[in-house]
Structures are given as structure tokens and as C-alpha cells.
Amino acid sequence: MRSALARRDVGQIFMLLNRRHGMTQRRIAELAGFAASEVYEITRGRQVMAYDVLVRIAEGLGIPRALMGLGYGEGAAQERHVEPLPLDGPEEQKQFVAALAGFAVGGSPDVDAWLPRLGERPASVPEVVNPEAIATVREITQRHRELDATYGGGSCRDSALGYLAWARCLTRSRCRTPDLAAALCAELADLHNLVGWMSHDLGEHLEARRHLAQGLVYAQKAGDSTLMADAYYRLGRVSIHQGNPAEALHLFQLGQIVATNSNCLTSVAILHANIAWAHARMGNAPAMRDSLARAHHEIGRADTTDAPQWTRFFCEPGDLEGMSGVVHSALARHSQYREQHAALALGHASRALKRRTETSRSGALDHVTMALGYALLGEQDKVVPHAQAVLDAARQVRSRRLLDRLSDVADVIEPPRDKQLAELVTTIRARVAA
Template sequence: MQRIVRPQWWRDGVYRGVAVRVHLARHDIGAVFGFLKERGFSWSAIATATGLGASRVSEIASGRRIVTDYAVLERIAEGLNIPRHYMGLALDEQARHHRQDSPSDQARSLAPIDHRELLGVVASIAVGAIPADVQRWLPSSQEIVVPAIVGRDEVATVRAVTAFHRRLDAAAGGGRCLQSARGYVAWATQLLQMKCADAVAADLRAALAELHNLVGWVAHDLDDHDMARRHLTQSLVLARQTDSLPLLANTLYRLGRVSLHQEQPAEALQLFGLGQLAAQQAGCHASVAILHANTAWAYALLGADHQVVDSLTRARGELEQADLDTAPAWTHFALTEADVHGISAVVYSALARHPEHVRYVDRAAEHSHQAVRLRQPQDRRSYIFDTISVATASILAGDLATAGEYGMKAVGLMADGMRSARVNDRLNALWELAARQADREPALAALGSRIAELQAV
């Protein structure tokens, strides 16, 4: 007998004590398949409806495989008659358009950003004055059909989509989730035009600000810095409109990190300073700590050792006062000892690359080894950064064998599914340092070959 999916299941159903709507918003497709199994569907029946194949359905249901691809999520929604907006999916025609136009193609249609001019725009927003022509600094979005009335469920979907993509980005890099996340931004942006209660509208703007913040960070991870700045500036506008000071601090921190990555420490210091104003006004010790730590990084690139030590000391002091229960979710990564050691390793390595400050290499080595020891498996990209930090400090200290060992470990982790331009950039920086010593250590010579092979793929 052919099984029929009943529409009310997706609206009112419960699986393992959690509403099916919540599972759909989280893209927990394994739970969705388990829910159908309880209603008499076989894996083969689900496979027929979705076109996925019975073995793949079984793997998804058991948790051995997760679904992240936008096209596959669309196929599941269509095959199982799931209302697309329950999963934050655009309508068919727009979704096809989204898949066909790559993010880089869409970004090229916008005029390049003059980030020096943008700095003035950002400063205006940070202090409460949104410029009249701000639109030209923001990302473009396509028309998407959405529900006529927006409620708490749609806001919850935006937040769940953001959390899901943030986890995926940390585990596998921006290349695994940028296109998908931008599709949800287009959908969520259109929700702002729909009818909703004032309180829902405010929550929606805050949730969308976090989603734009995520997309900006993911774009940064892929070295698309214009796209990163556009989405982060949009996040800044929405955060200012909702008076979300912690999110303002977060976004200014991320804008500063983009500048750091592009070796513009003076610009980064200005952005971190603006972020400090918001973080201190919010009374958020964790945010203040993160901004102090990254300020130290900017000073390290400038070779200002006294300011580096002072900023890291201030960061540690603020972290000691931070409360995990009240700190914003985005700051939680910085409250771990692994990340404290990780950022300290990066800062001291950057400082030790100045010949007059090479004495700080011992601190860089100590912090990097501690970070590797403490880092959790789900923070895979950060773990790769930590291994690169060990290799970098080891080269600066003259321990070439250890440098080769950890450099090769970083390359191996990168090759195992990590899609991050930032990791590639740091590997290149490592090789730039290692190349001078490669003739003295076979492991370093092999490292150069492996990096070249990896980046040629």
C-alpha cells in the first residue's frame, strides 16, 4: 500500500519530544526520516519520494551522513511535500537561479568596495548615524516569495539556519556553506517586507543581522573580502536599528579581522576601537576581551611589543570576569582555554617575526602547543590554525623537525575536506617562512611539495 504524507504532520508533528517544525528548521533530516519511519514509511519509500537512494536515506536517518546541500534539501522538501519556508528554502525558480549564479559571479556585478571609504561609513553606523546612501555598501538580494504573515516560527528558522551554518563553517570551512547561507539570506531578507507584529519584526531584524554576520564571516573565510564587508556592514545596520550592542561589537570585530587578514593593522585598530565602545557600553566582558586580544594581534603586526603584552593582559582580565551564562553566544568560543592559547600563539608568532622581538618565540611555542592539546574536535579549522602556529613558532625557534611534523599535519587536515581560503593563506605564509630553511630539513622540503599539490587541486 502506498504511503501518503499528510501536510499536518509537518505543522503539528512531534518526534522524540521535539516539534517536527524545529527539526525542519535545523535541517535535521535524519529526524525527519525517523519521524516518517514511525508512520510506516520504509527507507525505500522515502528514497523513492526523494530520489536519494535507500542506502543514503538509511545513512542520513542513522546520523552517519548529514544533508547540507541546498539542492538536496530542495529535493527532499518537494518529494515529501514539506512547505519550503519551514526549511528556509526559496521557491523553485529563484532557487534554480541561486544555484546557477555563483557567489563570485553575483559579487562581480557590484562595484568594488573602497574599504578606506567604508571605514567612515562603519564609524557613522557604530555611533548611531546610518548614512542616507548606505545601500550602495550593502549586498544585493533577489526577489523571493515568502509567507504572507511572518511569525515566531520564521524567526526561529532564521536563527536555526544561522546556528547550523556556523557549525558547518567551523568544521569544514566557508566553501562548504557560503552558497547555501546566501540563499537563506535572500529568503530571510524578504520576510522583513511581510506583515508581522512589532515584537516579531524586531526579533527578525536581530536574527537577520546575525545571519548577515555569518555570511560575511564565511565570505571572509573564502577571501571574498568585498562580499564579507557588504554583509558585515548590513549586519551593522540591522544591529544599530535594533540597538543590539553586543552584535555591533561582534560585527566590528569581524570587520577588523578582515582588515587584519589583508595586512592593514592600522585600519583594524580603528575598527576594534569602535567595537570596544559598543562592547563596553553593553557591559560585555567577553566581547571586550575578544577585542583586546585582536587588538594585540594588530599591534604585533606593527611590532609594538609593549602594546601587545598590555592588550593580552587586558584580554585575560576581562575573560576572568566573563560569565558563560550571560555572555552572547558568539563569544563562547573565546571563553575556552584552547582559544585563549590559540590567539596568544598567533599574536606572539606575529610579534616574533620582527627580528628585534624574536625573544617572544618561546611564548608563541608554549601557547601553540597548549592550544593543540586543548582544542575540541568540532573546532576543526581552529585546530588546523593551531598546528600551523606550532610549525611557525618552531621555525622561528630553529626546531625544523617539529616544524615539518606539524606543517605536514596541518596539510593533511586541510586535505581531508576543509574548504577554507584562510587556511590556505596561512599555509602559504608558513611556507614563505619555511622555504628559507627547506634545504636543511627534509620534512620542510616535503611540506612545500604537499602545499603545492594541495592548492593545485
């Protein structure tokens, strides 16, 4: 929140109040002096820049004006940071992706203007970084990774972000050897990638892109191609979620370049599976089948016991099945492939569900694939139990991405043909809008 206030990012402030603290958009509007429709527009990207309006917001919401740089008072951020470049428009995103592409071919593009501003304060850090300090960063990152996988990004993103602000201060300490310096950069890359993924899971895609770009920078400094592939993979996932499969394909292919150079077969398999998803979204069936087959081939010959930590989710028995279901259901959205590939999606998702916990985010996403497959086949009576399973899981899995994917199911089954389906669509819409 302090970071959003310092940037005067009113949309982010409103989203944090709404999603993290349960304040309704109507209540925010009453306090800040807006119409409810204006609050919605602001959370969707409308800019608020007028000084008097910012003052009204601060006073209405009880925010110390100094935290927004609006004049007097104690508590202003101790460090001032130049605002990062915007990433809202298509041209800005195109420039951002073009700059990131340089890392894949061994360049060192200047991307500092897009990187996240964490508002670091002076912290008590060791004078010298030792292996134990680096191991601690690794352990805390892994614990957050496990929480995110089970309960969603909303369960631990703030905790990871707070730790990241401190861990980055270790770069001010001295590393006795180049290997230790590289190891520190690798752990910071992994943590930035994870925070970026959690931000994406919460629907905060702009912040996700910034953290993933920072992860890419640290990964290159560490000389770690697998972590560079991780950053490209997750950047592509942000693009595909935002409805830009062509951009996603470009990012996945960049990730594939560095993954191949790393000789890490698990990361190669992950990138092939996601390239298949991008092709499926664009209706390119032959390329989709080829990429998905290559993903199965590469994971089949990978030594999963030695896989990098970030790739190990894909070594689980159900994950490639679940991903295959997502890919086939994406192709099934194109009418000429609907019947065959919706049925294939159901088969893969069903097998995935048998191999993992339904209450985890992955299990809930498998239920989304099942519901979507049945909706595409017109078997709407079979949609309800799977959609209800997702709604039940969403009570403990804090993932905006999960609800957005469930919203796709509601889009397919509208108009519902009976009362139960109508109630389901209404419930989904209400949960998505909450």
C-alpha cells in the same frame, strides 16, 4: 554564481569554477580564450568589461548570455540591481571604513551603495512574522555556524547564502510589535555576519566586507550593540588577513566602543585580543601586552553562560590560548622579539591543542601557530609534523584562510635546508595555488 554572472564579475566566476567545481585555470583559459596567466590576473582583480570578450567567455563556458545581461534568451535575473560600489582600491576602502565608523558613534551613515546584492526573487513568505519564524532563522544560523567552525566556510557558505536570500524576504512581512521587528533584524544581522565570515574564510574578502556592512546595518536597526561589535570584529579580521593591521586596529577599536557600551564582557574580551593582534603585527609590544592582558582579565570575569551566541566560541577553554599563540607569533615576526615570543606562541598553541579537536579549523590553525613558532626559532625539523597536520586537516576543512596562514610558514622556512622541508614547501605552494 547567478549573482556573479549578473554583476559580470569574471574574476568571481573563474574563482567559483576553480575552487568550487574543480576546473583548473588552464582549462578555464582554453574554454574562455585566454592565456593561463590572464586567468590568474583576472582572479586577482583585473577587470573584464569589453562586450565582445564577455560574449566570448559566455559562449566558451556554455553560459546562457541572458544571465550576464548580454542580449537574448530566457533566464535573465528577474530583478535588476544597481551594481554596488567597488571596494578594490585603497581609497575606496578608506571611504568604506570611514562610512562604517559612523555607526559606532550613534550615526546612521548611508552605506547602501556598498551593500551586497542578493538578486532576491519573489518568495512565499508568511504574511505576519511570528516568534516561531524568528526562532527558525536563529536555529538555522546556529547550525551553519557549527558547520563553519568545524569544516570551514566552504562546507556551508552556499547553503547559508541561499537561506539568507529567503530570510531577508521576511522583512516584507508584517511584525505585530516593535520587539518582533527588532528581533528579526537581529537574526538577519547575525546571519549576514556569519555569511561574511564564511566568505572571508573562502578568500572572498570583497563579498565578506559587503555582508558584514549589511550585518552592521541590521544590528543597528535591532539596537543590538553586541552584533554591531561582531561586525566590526570580523571586518577587522578581513583587514588584518589582507595585510593592513592599521585599518584592522581602527575597526577593532570601533568594535570595542560598541562592545563596551553593551556591557558584554565576552565581546569586550574578543575585541581586546584582536586589538593585541593588530598591535603585534605592527611591532608595538607594550600595547600588545596590555591588550592581551585585558582580554584575559575580561574573559575571566565574564558570565559565559549568558554570552551572546556569536561570542561563545571564545568561551571555549582553548580559544584564548590559541589566539594568544597567534598574537605572540605575530610579534615574533619582528626580529627583536623573535626568540621570546616564538617560544610563548608555542606554549599557548600547545595548550590550545590539548583542549580541542585537531581536525577542526581551530585545531588546524593551532598547528599553523606551532609550525610557525618552530620555523621562527630555526627548529625546522619540528615544523614538518605540524604543517603536515594542517595539510591533512585541509582535506576536510574547506578554508582558504587556513591555507593562506600555512603559506606564511612556507615563507619563513624558505630556503629549506633539507629535502623533506623542500618537499613540504613544494606541497604547501601547490595546495595554496590549487
